[in-house]
Amino acid sequence: MSGISRRGALGMLGGAATLPLMGAPAIAATKLRVGALRFTSHAASFVAFERGYFADEGLEVEFKFFQAAQPMAVAIASGDADYAVTAISGGLVSLAEKGAAKVIGGALREEKGIDGQKILASNAAYEAGLTSPAQLDGRTYGITQAGSSFHYMGSKVAAAEGVSVRFKPLQKVGAIIGALKSGQIDAWSIVPHIAKALAGAGKVQIIGNISDYLPDYQVTTVFTSAANAANERAQTEAFLRAFSRGADDFNAALVDRTAGEEAADEMVRLIHKYVYADKPLEKAAKSIRNGAMRISPNAALNAASVRDQLDWFRSEGLIKDSITFDTLVDPSYAEMI
Numbered sequence: 334m335s336g337i338s339r340r341g342a343l344g345m346l347g348g349a350a351t352l353p354l355m356g357a358p359a360i361a362a363t364k365l366r367v368g369a370l371r372f373t374s375h376a377a378s379f380v381a382f383e384r385g386y387f388a389d390e391g392l393e394v395e396f397k398f399f400q401a402a403q404p405m406a407v408a409i410a411s412g413d414a415d416y417a418v419t420a421i422s423g424g425l426v427s428l429a430e431k432g433a434a435k436v437i438g439g440a441l442r443e444e445k446g447i448d449g450q451k452i453l454a455s456n457a458a459y460e461a462g463l464t465s466p467a468q469l470d471g472r473t474y475g476i477t478q479a480g481s482s483f484h485y486m487g488s489k490v491a492a493a494e495g496v497s498v499r500f501k502p503l504q505k506v507g508a509i510i511g512a513l514k515s516g517q518i519d520a521w522s523i524v525p526h527i528a529k530a531l532a533g534a535g536k537v538q539i540i541g542n543i544s545d546y547l548p549d550y551q552v553t554t555v556f557t558s559a560a561n562a563a564n565e566r567a568q569t570e571a572f573l574r575a576f577s578r579g580a581d582d583f584n585a586a587l588v589d590r591t592a593g594e595e596a597a598d599e600m601v602r603l604i605h606k607y608v609y610a611d612k613p614l615e616k617a618a619k620s621i622r623n624g625a626m627r628i629s630p631n632a633a634l635n636a637a638s639v640r641d642q643l644d645w646f647r648s649e650g651l652i653k654d655s656i657t658f659d660t661l662v663d664p665s666y667a668e669m670i
Contacts, residue, residue: 362391362393363392363568364392364393365393365568366394366395366396366397366413366414366415367382367394367395367397367414367415367416368396368399368405368409368414368416368417368418369398369417369418370398370399370400370405370419370506371398371607371608371610372524372526372527372608372624373526373608373620373621373624373626374440374441374524374526374553374624374626374628375440375607376583376604376628377579377628378394378418378576378579379603380579380580380603380604381575381576381579382394382396383603383606384578384582384603386575387575389575390571390572390574390575391571392571392572392575400505400507401477401481401504401506402419402420402422402425402477402481403422403423403424403425403478403480405417405419406419406422406425406434407428409428409433409556409557410431410433410434410558415557415558415572416555416556416557416561416569417556417557418553418554418555418556419553419554419556420481420552420554421436421482421485421551421554421639421642421643422478422481423478423479423480423646423651424478425556426480426643426646426656429559429656429660429661430652430656432559433558433559434559435556435558435559435561435562435563435661435662435663436554436555436556436661436662436663437555437562437569437573437632437662437663437666438554438576438629438631438632438667439551439553439554439629439632439633439667439670440552440553440554440555440629441524441552441553441627442549442550442551442552442553442627442628443543443548443550443626444549444626444627445544447625447626448525448542448623448626449525449542449543449544450522450523450524450525450528450542450543450626451523451529451532451541451543452520452521452522452540452541452542453521453523453528453531453532453537453539453540454537454538455513455514455515455516455518455519455520455538456516456536456537456538457519458472458516458520459538463519463520463540464538466490466494466496466540466541466546468496469490469491469496469498469519470496470497470498471496471498471499472499472519473498473499473501473517473518473519473520474487474491474498474499474500474501474518474520475501475503475509475518475520475521476500476501476502476503476509477502477503477505477506478502478504479502479651480646480649480651482553483521483522483523484500485645485646486522486550487520487522488649489546489547490522490541490543490546493546498520501518506523506527509521509523510527513531522543524626525625525626526621526623526625527620527624529624530619530620530623533619547638549635549637549638551634551635551638552626554634554639555576557569562663563663570666573631573632577630577631580628580629580630580632582600583600583625584627584628586599586600587601587622588625588627597622601617601618601621601622602614604621605617605618608621608624631667632667633667633668633669633670634662634664634668634669636658636662636664636669639658639662640658643657643658
C-alpha cells in the first residue's frame with residue numbers, strides 16, 4: 334500500500350497481458366479494503382464477494398463506500414482503500430502523476446446494442462424546450478467536481494452539438510439528483526439504473542444517450558496504488574481474477590442474459606443487498622435490471638477511450654501536458670483493446 338498520508342493525497346489533488354488462469358490461492362488471508370459506489374455498475378465486486386471469489390483467492394475483502402470518484406482516488410493514494418472501481422477523474426490522473434495511483438484494468442463500458450448512460454433534463458427545462466441535447470446551449474449541467482466523468486461527458490456532448498453549457502459542481506450524486514428534480518439545474522448524464530428510475534417516476538426526462546456521442550466510452554476503470562501495482566503483483570492479479578469472475582457472472586445474468594431467468598433473479602437479489610437496499614426488492618428489481626451495462630471481461634481496458642479522456646483533460650487545463658497514458662495506466666495486468 335502507498336505510504337502517502339491522507340493529507341498528502343489531498344494536497345496532490347490540489348496541485349497486455351491477459352489475467353493468469355485460475356489456480357490455488359496465490360496468497361492467504363490477505364485483508365483488503367475495496368472502494369465502491371452503490372451502483373449496479375459496481376456489481377462485479379459485489380458478486381465476487383458474495384459468491385466467494387475473493388475468498389477463493391485468499392482475499393478477505395471489506396467494502397468502503399463513497400459518493401463520488403475523486404474521494405475514492407484520495408483513499409487509494411492514502412491507503413484507506415486498496416483497490417477500487419471508478420471513472421477516470423482529474424484527481425485520479427493527478428495522483429497517478431505523483432506516483433500514487435495506477436489504473437490496472439477496465440470495468441463498465443458503453444457498447445453498441447446495450448442500453449447505456451442517459452442524458453437527462455429537469456421537467457422544468459424540458460417544458461421550456463430542452464427536449465434534446467441540441468437544445469443545451471446556455472443550460473446548467475450538473476457535475477460532482479471539475480474533472481469528473483460527468484464533466485467529461487457533458488463537455489463532449491456540448492462540443493458535438495456545438496453548444497455551450499454551464500457546469501455546476503455539486504460534489505455528490507445525491508445532490509445532483511435533488512437539484513435536477515427541483516429544477517435548480519437543467520441537465521445531467523448518469524448510468525441507466527438511476528436515469529430510468531428517475532424518468533419512470535416522472536421526476537426527470539430522458540433526452541439522449543451518451544453512446545451516441547461516446548460509443549466506446551470506458552466509463553469506469555479498476556485502479557490501485559502505484560505501490561500495489563509495482564510491488565504486490567500476486568495480490569493484484571488475485572484481485573483481478575476474482576473481480577473478473579464476478580463480471581462474467583453479471584454479464585451472463587443481466588447483460589447477455591444467457592444464464593437463464595432464475596440466474597437473473599438471483600443476480601438481482603444479490604445486487605439488491607448493495608443497490609437500492611432501502612427499497613423493497615420488488616421495487617428495486619426493475620431498476621437493477623435496467624442498469625445492466627457491460628463490465629469488461631478479464632478487466633480489458635479500452636486504451637483509445639482512456640487516451641481520449643486524457644486528451645480532454647489536457648485541453649481543459651485540468652492536468653499537465655506531460656502526463657501520458659503510461660503515467661496513468663499499468664498495461665501489464667489486463668488486455669488493452
